[in-house]
Amino acid sequence: MTIVEAAPGITGGVDTHLDTHVAAALDPLGRLIGSEPFSADAAGYKALLAWLETFGEVTKVGIEGTGSYGVGLSRYLRRKGIDVVEVNRPNRQARRNHGKSDPLDAIEDARAALSGRASGAGKTNDGPVEAIRVLVVAKRSARRARIKAIVQMRHLGISAPEQLHCRLKNLSVTALVAEGAKLRSTRSSDPVTAATKAALSSLAHRVQVLDAEIAELATRSSHSWPPPHPIFSDSSALVPTPRRPYSWPPATTRSAFIQKPPGPTCAACHPFRPTRGRTRDISDFTAVATARRTALCGALSWSALPMTQKHGSTSSAG
Numbered sequence: 001m002t003i004v005e006a007a008p009g010i011t012g013g014v015d016t017h018l019d020t021h022v023a024a025a026l027d028p029l030g031r032l033i034g035s036e037p038f039s040a041d042a043a044g045y046k047a048l049l050a051w052l053e054t055f056g057e058v059t060k061v062g063i064e065g066t067g068s069y070g071v072g073l074s075r076y077l078r079r080k081g082i083d084v085v086e087v088n089r090p091n092r093q094a095r096r097n098h099g100k101s102d103p104l105d106a107i108e109d110a111r112a113a114l115s116g117r118a119s120g121a122g123k124t125n126d127g128p129v130e131a132i133r134v135l136v137v138a139k140r141s142a143r144r145a146r147i148k149a150i151v152q153m154r155h156l157g158i159s160a161p162e163q164l165h166c167r168l169k170n171l172s173v174t175a176l177v178a179e180g181a182k183l184r185s186t187r188s189s190d191p192v193t194a195a196t197k198a199a200l201s202s203l204a205h206r207v208q209v210l211d212a213e214i215a216e217l218a219t220r221s222s223h224s225w226p227p228p229h230p231i232f233s234d235s236s237a238l239v240p241t242p243r244r245p246y247s248w249p250p251a252t253t254r255s256a257f258i259q260k261p262p263g264p265t266c267a268a269c270h271p272f273r274p275t276r277g278r279t280r281d282i283s284d285f286t287a288v289a290t291a292r293r294t295a296l297c298g299a300l301s302w303s304a305l306p307m308t309q310k311h312g313s314t315s316s317a318g
Contacts, residue, residue: 013110062113
């Protein structure tokens with residue numbers, strides 16, 4: 001019988017940066033084969049994969065920062081059918097022992113992917129989720145700039161000359177922006193009033209532009225949502241089923257339970273505690289427990305106890 005050994009798989013590791021990526025290659029036993037820097041562009045990605053394939057078949061590549069500096073490389077390797085593993089951070093113990101260096105970080109990234117210490121899949125950064133994320137980044141910054149401009153308008157209105165201050169006092173945000181857009185600095189002879197009107201008019205027009213930008217980004221975000229899942233296409237499936245109300249027993253009412261004095265303490269009088277993993281509502285168990293406790297307290301009333309227990313002493317003969 002002839003035994004054919006499979007070609008050894010190569011595990012790569014990449015320490016990513018803005019301009020240059022440093023790659024390292026390990027054999028199946030974790031021994032270092034080589035380390036090489038590559039440019040962080042399309043030509044560098046192609047050269048990096050070709051360099052790894054010169055040592056054998058590439059099984060997986062551990063990349064540090066697949067959502068930032070390594071996003072282009074991870075996309076390229078994924079298109080080529082290479083398994084990309086996300087490495088959260090380099091080995092700090094190796095850094096303390098050998099010092100900080102890019103080849104060392106690349107080697108540790110490859111060893112983390114080979115040993116399974118880093119097993120998370122690399123970020124894809126594509127699809128509707130990525131489209132919504134980039135739109136939300138722009139919308140969030142526009143919203144912050146809008147709030148900052150409105151606050152500056154409020155402060156300028158407080159310190160403005162009296163006539164302008166009374167005109168802008170106690171206005172809502174919408175009214176303040178509309179009133180500030182109407183201001184004209186050429187109609188004032190006072191330089192302070194003219195400058196204040198020019199500043200308020202500039203901020204008001206900025207807020208209006210930002211409002212239109214935020215509305216456009218919100219519209220684009222709504223169009224980027226993926227189509228609904230077929231299971232949620234029927235709106236009736238999302239309507240909750242009404243819960244059946246609990247009906248109190250005719251002999252046990254809330255008022256009767258409140259007016260009746262409690263009986264002696266016993267284990268059976270404690271409320272019923274539902275077990276873990278219950279499927280019924282807790283109010284149903286509470287109501288049932290209250291009814292049981294009321295019935296038991298009525299059966300163990302003071303009138304049903306012996307006379308000796310009522311007075312706390314026993315009668316002696318003779």
